[in-house]
Amino acid sequence: MFKLVRILARGATARASEEFLDRNALLILDQQVRETRASLERSRRALAAAVAADLAEGRKLAEVEARAADLETRAVAALSGGREDLAREAAQAIAELESERDAIRAARSRYETEVVRIRSLVADANRRQAELERGRRTAAAAEAVRRMRVNPGPGELATLSEAESTLERLRELQQEAADTEAALSEADPGADIAERMEREGFGPHSNTSADAVLDRLRRRAEAA
DSSP states (O other): OHHHHHHHHHHHHHHHHHHHHHHTHHHHHHHHHHHHHHHHHHHHHHHHHHHHHHHHHHHHHHHHHHHHHHHHHHHHHHHHTTOHHHHHHHHHHHHHHHHHHHHHHHHHHHHHHHHHHHHHHHHHHHHHHHHHHHHHHHHHHHHHHHHHHSOOOTTOOOOHHHHHHHHHHHHHHHHHHHHHHHHHHHHSTTHHHHHHHHHTTOSOOSSOOHHHHHHHHHHHHHHO
16 A cells, blocks of 8 residues: 555656646746757857867968978078088978978868867757757747637636637627617607707707897897
């Protein structure tokens, strides 16, 4: 029995964990997208630094080769001038420069291979990041629609179904008001046409006008 209770407890914990992840999946995805974006930016910066370092090595290689070529020209001139001692010193310096040149070339070759590999990885990461962000936008839109369709929890916005029900009730109330007004008009037959004929000048006016009052005052004045 105790073993069964432990199994049930683990099952309840697992289900609660899954439900928590489901409810917060979009929030988790947002944070993961931010972290992968930051990681990709660090990779881009590392690649840029590697390329810059390789360019610096290239400039150093060019300087070494130029110095070696200059010393070789001078050594030949020294030999022609009978200064084998100077030519020997130049030859020793040229040998050291050529060793440095070969080491730089080998290092640049390895470096270039690594840069190509990193550049390929960054390009793939760029593509996947772009797909991830497009997918995140689509998921956010779908989640917003889903939330409108499901029953909201406490404090959440109303659903479309609730808004449609409110609109239907409002229309019913407006129709009831219109029906009531029409019924009242029908209860006093002829009232509407009488008002219209009065406005057109047919028959006596139900409301006293200023002209009528003035005529009455004139008649009283004449009688006096």
